[in-house]
Amino acid sequence: MSVIFVLIPLLAAIAIFSGVKARLTALIASGLILFLGLGSVFCWQADVWSISFEVLATPSIHLAMGFYDGISVIMLLLSVIVLFAAILHGGAPEGREKLWYASSLLIGAGAIGAFLSTDLFFFYAFHELALIPTFLMIGILGKGERKEAAWKITIYLAFGSIVLLAGLLWLVNASGSESWLFKDLLASEIDPAAQKGIAALLIVGFGTLVSLFPFHSWAAPAYASAPTPVAMLHAGVLKKFGLYGLIRFYPMVSEGMQDWLGLLIVLLLGNILWVGFVTINQKRMDTLLGNSSVMHMGYIFLAFAALIEAGSASANTIAIPAAVVLMFAHGISIAMLFCLSDSIQKRTGTLELADLGGLAKAAPKLAFLFGLAGMASIGLPGLANFSGEVLVFLSGFESYKGGPLGCVQIATILALWGVVISAVYMLRAFRKTFQGPAVKNSTGVADLTFMEKMPAMILAAALLIVGLYPNSLLSLLEGCGCQVSSDATEQSDN
């Protein structure tokens, strides 16, 4: 049954290409799966959602989809919310609505298919489905240096995908599993010697897809040049695919990952600190947001590193919930930021921070919503990102038993500075854009219309709900071997 989450956007995209009204069809399709997704939160454990159809006998590959555990539900929620907001935001140039909405739906379908797949082959294949629509959208309808950005993201991600494919093939071969289904793979064991090589390939492969330092240089130009829905979907949803994959396959390569822990910590600190400083240096809102999204991936990798250090999800029960909540929170907040920065661009015609100023006078609602999203990105308590980030930092110390600090603990301490860094660039961006005297570009602009407010408000609502009541997400994660104790949730609420 869960295949409808992929079928509805796919069929809508085909219908749009065949000529039906693009925006209406896309809204209906994404709205439908939004409601279905919200509804599935309450009954995701029912058997009706799983399907499995064998498409190949040797090797045994199935078209299998379903909610493997609570992580898939949360990722689905993220995807449907951001997809609906992206479609609602709209902004297609005249005459190009077909390509605009159909591509957005295809990218969404690819992401949803990847998160809902319970078979390794289709998990990988659905993510690739998003590649061509992204290439076309950035190349044709993007802005700025769109052609170079389109080539860069396509070839870089293709290379990362191939390395990932080699790692996954090796994983399947070494596991001796009889099929490619997740449940068969996760039930099998891999020889530790092979685990090291597989872990390396998975880190590089998935890491490239998540813009892990130093494989991150595709991300900022791509998001700066991409049309808004593509930026929202890619930074918000599609990037999380790599992290989801790492968490999902971690149990199979847990010993192999231990060998790479030190290197991973250096790389994730590169994301947080190096790319953080690069972000501070940005002079344009779009490149600032692109780099900030790369920077925040470092936190999620920190939770993953804590998981590796502990050795298993039961030894460090907060690591996986931390990663998942932060993935959700970051996805929503970055989508909201890209959505609103597009509104800024439409009104003032520029995203250069030097040319902006005093926009709050003319557009107070825009200022408020952008401020909310910015605060979320920094990690203000009460918004979803704080719940995620505090869990990440707590998970870094979860395995600490006193005595000398391990590398994960030192990394956590250094990563805390990332909060300061993000405060610096986000507050400065907000001040430069909205506060101070009004400049030429900011006078006489209109505030957000109702239609423009809706996507931002939906995303803001998600941030507030998860921020004030993190158990809404954390309760879904119980029973996947990663129970969060009530002490930790109480600490995070305070």
Added chain:
Amino acid sequence: MPAHWLEAYVVLAGIVLLMLEAFLPRKEKFLIACLGIGALVFGLVLLFWAEAPENNKEMTRFYAWDSQAKFFKGFALLAGIMTLTLCLDYRKILAKFTANPDSDDSTGEYYCLILFAVAGMMWMASAKDLVSLFVSLELTTITLYILVAYMRRNVGSLEAGVKFLILGAISTGFLVYGISWIYGATGTTSLAAIGETMSEENSTFLLFGLALILISLAFKVGAVPMHLWIPDVYQGAPTPTTAFLSVASKASGFAVALRVLQPFFENSITAEKTTFIVAVLAGATILVGNLAAIPQTNFKRLLAYSSIANAGFILLGIAAWNSKGDLSAFQVTGFYLSVYFLMTFAAFFILAAIHRDSGSDEIAAFEGLGTRNPALAFLTTIVIGALAGLPLTAGFFGKLFAFQAAVGASLWIPISLGFVGVAAGFFYYFKIIRAMYWRKSLKTSPVKVRPLSFYVIAVLTGLIILLGFFPQPILWLLGA
């Protein structure tokens, strides 16, 4: 019906059509192509009726009848049918460059030659003796010489034909030399005897003979270092010949390679050395084929390099013969070739359609196709995606099986070269997509495609997507 009557039937059909061609009125030569398609389809039906030639002892010595033979015979017949279908819409261009320009006069023989080449390929699929292998290979190759140089008022075609002839003759020389070494080492020309008589002393001679035969097969298949003829010959030859060369000739080369390599892979004395040789060939071919395609601006030439690159991936699957995976080397090769058949013929039909419209094979001729013929542009995007190896198209499964076999055999260097190759592939294949959608053409007139070509392209593309989700039918054909 004894199986060897299949080839006799195809040759006979070719001869009958040749006779008909001589006496048919000028306007209706295309009927020969239609009759040729009909004859080959009937041949496909006969394929199911055929049985092993057990009663005929001489035949059994030369002629194998197993699932491998059946598959490659069916493949050759289907490739012949596709090529003749392509000829139907291409014949105006063919006619322009033959004896009497703008008349269909000299195009009739082309269709008959295709049948002879198909018969040769069918026999190559069954050749289990070096002599029958040689004879059938020559039947196909000599027919192909004529087919390449067919457009004799076109300098490109003549040049391609001469290049092909000379280099082909050299490769035949290598083949015969290799055969004589193997004969000297084993005392017979039967391939099975290699496995039986192999020992430490004569393994060196056998490997030397194999190396010489591999040079010739590398020529046929387009593997480095015998690939230099491919871009020029593919670009100069008439498009149906190029398509036929690219798909059928390559497949029959692989059919022969599988049979010749089998005793060497299966015997422990030579297995490692053979794996090394084939892995080096595979790695070099993938690297050269993909990298050399990057600067191409002519779509036909790009398809030539792409065929070299694809041959490299198939060789990667063959090098992993002893990998103990789920699929045997024959199944990996057969699967890749089936998928390659669909993608390449679709690409050539698209090329022929564009050539009809604009008179050029350049990538620039695709510019603006997104607006001038959106349906064709969409189908082209899918075919290009399949060639690049995008998941959810059949092309991905072919590469997946090849990579999987190679991972199982731990051939890490060729695999890493394969990464580079696939990444490079994304660039040069997506150049077509860029031309169709990003670039505007000066001409804004819609591009018309003949209905037959359009239906074929649509069906092939549909199969590519269907098999991308559900590839099991091909494996059923391969006996998995």
